[in-house]
Amino acid sequence: MCEVNNxxxxxxxxxxxxxxxxxxxxDGIDTKKNVKSKGIDWDLVTEYDRKIENKLIKQLSARFPSHKFIGEETAAKEGRLPQLTDDPTWIIDPIDGTTNFVHRFPQTCISLALWVNKEAEIGIIYNPLMRQFFSARKHCGAFLNGKPIxxxxxxxxxxxxxAMEPWIAKNPEYLTSIYSRMHALIQGTHGIxxxxxxxLTLCYVAMGAVxxxxxxxxxAWDVAAGKLIIEEAGGVVIDTAGGxxxxxxxxxxxxxxQQIAQQLVDLFKEADSEIVNKNFN
Structure with a gap:
């Protein structure tokens, strides 16, 4: 059993x-893959996603049988998102950037986090194609390939x-806000x-690249490890509304x-309010 003190x-x-x-x-990046969509055309899954998640859960369960798991592919298979409890819980994204992986674009990674009492204790994100191994432990700092960041x-x-993901505008629910916020960023920053x-992008915030x-x-699996890595590197991760x-x-x-975070909260609130005003005028 892996307790907090172990x-x-x-x-x-x-x-x-x-x-x-x-x-x-x-081994899989240059192979022909069995690609499927999880209901929407941009949310892809391959046999490699399932293979990695199954391997991680099997091995972690063998070492820590009382631990719980929240995994992307397991949640998709079961059709529900498990609750996060106070119990030690491994949160797994076997391949974040599956679409990149399918297209052989080398920005893809494994994300693994351990949460205890609803707080992150360990975060690891690894891009094997670029040899970038990001890691953090609570109150111990954040690292890239063993060097502090x-x-x-x-x-x-x-x-x-x-950084932003404009492709999310393919989802009608986010189309308007994505374009308005992206326009605000184009006008008000060095670039997107x-x-x-x-x-992986969360790690790039942690290392100061963006x-x-x-x-x-x-x-949850997209953020669980990266949140700790950013915080241990001196940054913040908050809700879009500021909470x-x-x-x-x-x-x-x-x-x-926090200063940059709050400026973005204000920028997005202004961008969103302009949309509302246009809709009512």
């Missing part, structure tokens, strides 16, 4: 398993590079970047510091 063992096992899963991605020290959103993987990241229409993030229904503003 996280060293949990981390060691998690690291070994994620590195092993990375080899599966490396920290967020950008930029304090003005106008001097920021911000899009990687097609939430977990100042912020905004995304909605995602799930505390609900990890089970995440609407994300991740930023290098």
């Amino acid at each position: 996280l060293d063992e949990c981390y060691k096992v998690a690291e070994e398993l994620v590195l092993y899963a990375g080899k599966i991605i490396e 920290k967020t950008s020290d930029v304090r003005d959103v106008s001097q920021s590079l911000v 970047r899009s990687l097609g993987t939430a977990a 100042e912020a990241y905004h995304i909605e229409s995602i799930d 505390e993030l609900d990890i089970m229904t995440p609407r994300v503003i991740a930023a290098c510091n």
Whole structure:
């Protein structure tokens, strides 16, 4: 059993398993894949997603039989999202950036987090194709390939590079807000970047490559590890409206510091209100 006071063992096992899963991605990147859609045309899954998640759950269950799991492919198969309890819970995204993986675009990763008492204790995100191994433990700092990382020290959103996922506008529910917020970012920042993987982009905030990241229409496994990595690197992850993030229904503003986060909250509120005003006029 991995108790809170025995996280060293949990981390060691998690690291070994994620590195092993990375080899599966490396071996599979250039192969022909069995690609299916999980109901919507941009939410893809391959046999590699299932293989990695099954492997992680099987091995972690063998080592820590009392632990619980929240996994992307398991949730899809069961048709429901498990509740997050105080019990030690591994939150797994076997391949974040599956569409990238299918197209052989090298921004794809494994995300694994351990949450205890509804707080993140371990976060690991690994892009085997770029040899980027991001890790964090609560109160111990954040690392890339074993070297400490920290967020950008930029304090003005106008001097920021911000990441976003415009393709989410394919979902009619988000179409208007995506375009209005994207327009606001184009006008008010140094630029926008899009990687097609939430977990890895959160790490890019943590390492200071971008100042912020905004995304909605995602799930716990997209954010569970990255949230800890950003916070341990000196950044913040909050709800789009400015409050505390609900990890089970995440609407994300991740930023290098609270100042940038609040400026984005204000920017998006203004962009959203302009839409409302246009609709009523």
